[in-house]
Structure formats: C-alpha cells, structure tokens
Amino acid sequence: MPTPLPLIETIDGQTVHRDILADLTAMQKAARSFGVDMSVASGFRSIERQTVIWNAKWQGLKPLYDTDGVELDFNALSTTQRVFAILNWSALPGASRHHWGTDVDVYDADAIKESGNSLQLIDKEYLPGGPCEGLYEFLKLHANDYGFSHVYTHGRGKIAEEKWHLSHLRTAHFYEQQTTLSNVQTLISSLDILGKSVVLDNLEPIFKDYIAPYLTH
Numbered sequence: 001m002p003t004p005l006p007l008i009e010t011i012d013g014q015t016v017h018r019d020i021l022a023d024l025t026a027m028q029k030a031a032r033s034f035g036v037d038m039s040v041a042s043g044f045r046s047i048e049r050q051t052v053i054w055n056a057k058w059q060g061l062k063p064l065y066d067t068d069g070v071e072l073d074f075n076a077l078s079t080t081q082r083v084f085a086i087l088n089w090s091a092l093p094g095a096s097r098h099h100w101g102t103d104v105d106v107y108d109a110d111a112i113k114e115s116g117n118s119l120q121l122i123d124k125e126y127l128p129g130g131p132c133e134g135l136y137e138f139l140k141l142h143a144n145d146y147g148f149s150h151v152y153t154h155g156r157g158k159i160a161e162e163k164w165h166l167s168h169l170r171t172a173h174f175y176e177q178q179t180t181l182s183n184v185q186t187l188i189s190s191l192d193i194l195g196k197s198v199v200l201d202n203l204e205p206i207f208k209d210y211i212a213p214y215l216t217h
C-alpha cells in the first residue's frame, strides 16, 4: 500500500476505511428498521493477519474445503493443489480486499445470538431458514443504495460465493487499480508466507481466476 490507509472504527468496534463509514452506518440503520441487526464481523485485515491465516492453512492447522464447503483431505493434496484449496475460501496475503478497509463481512448479530451457535460465515447461515436469511434479503434489496455490492458471486472467478462479503466499490476502485499481477508478485516476494515458491510458480493462474475476475475496473 503506497500511503497509510485512513482507518476509522465502526460502531461494532471493527476498523474500516474512513470513506465507507457514513454509508455503512446508514445501511446498518436502515437494516435495523428492516428488522435486522447488521453487524460487521470483519472489516480491515492487515497483510500480517492474512499471512497468519494462510500459514495455518498451509500447515494443515485449519481445515481446507472445496467451493461447496466439503472438507478436503489435507494429506492427499499436492502442494499446488493445497494452494488452490486455500484460495477457495481465503485470499492470498497481499491480495485480500479486506486489506483496503473498503470491504466488510456482515452478519445478523441478534439472530446469531438467538440461534445459540457461533458465526461461521458459511452459505447456509444466509440461506432460507438460516439466522442471516433476513439480512441477506435486505442486502439484495438495499446494499446498492448505500454504495455496497456483493463481489464474490457465482460465475465471476473461482472463489466460492460469499453472501456476507460487501465492497464499497467507489472507495475500493483506487485499490483495485493498483492490484496488478506485477504488484502482487512484488508483494508476495516480500512476505514470509509458507509455500511462497509454489504460489509464485502459479501466480498467473491465481491472478487470472482468483483476483482479476473480482476487480471491477
């Protein structure tokens, strides 16, 4: 990132880009009158934090899933397959939209609390019958009114659909423009990520299927 991000705290105590806060807060207020307690599970996430997540998955310390959410057998995967399995659900450090502060994962905090389960950020929580069903309905109808869009949707690239992930596209645009193959390559080369050589050997297909399709510029 060329300049420090202008970060600010949300009413949930999460951190986001300053320029999305007014729209985010207005959207949360509108959701409340829709009967939904929209809360931010995750806003800004540092490259260091994403590296910790990546490295844990690389080492098999956290489960890996296919795009349908079926757990994969870690020991049966080649190192190349392992990289692509991680990418189904986790961004490459340096290439996560959460690094920009412009994107948020949202959930219905009241409904999750009532369900008695902890939030997992999985599809079925947002489908009919799930605790975040109402929130997802609200988002489909009104997120755009506040400048937010779903970006991880079916048919764009190879990342699994994320019904909880919203991007404030107007603010994200600047960072999207800087997300080029050569910038990602330079960044990855500078990080302490496990499996780095496998990632760099496969960076072109990774960029083509897991990063570029979700850039809207």
Ligand SMILES: [Zn+2]
Pocket: 042, 098, 103, 104, 105, 162, 164, 165, 166
């Ligand atoms: Zn997300």
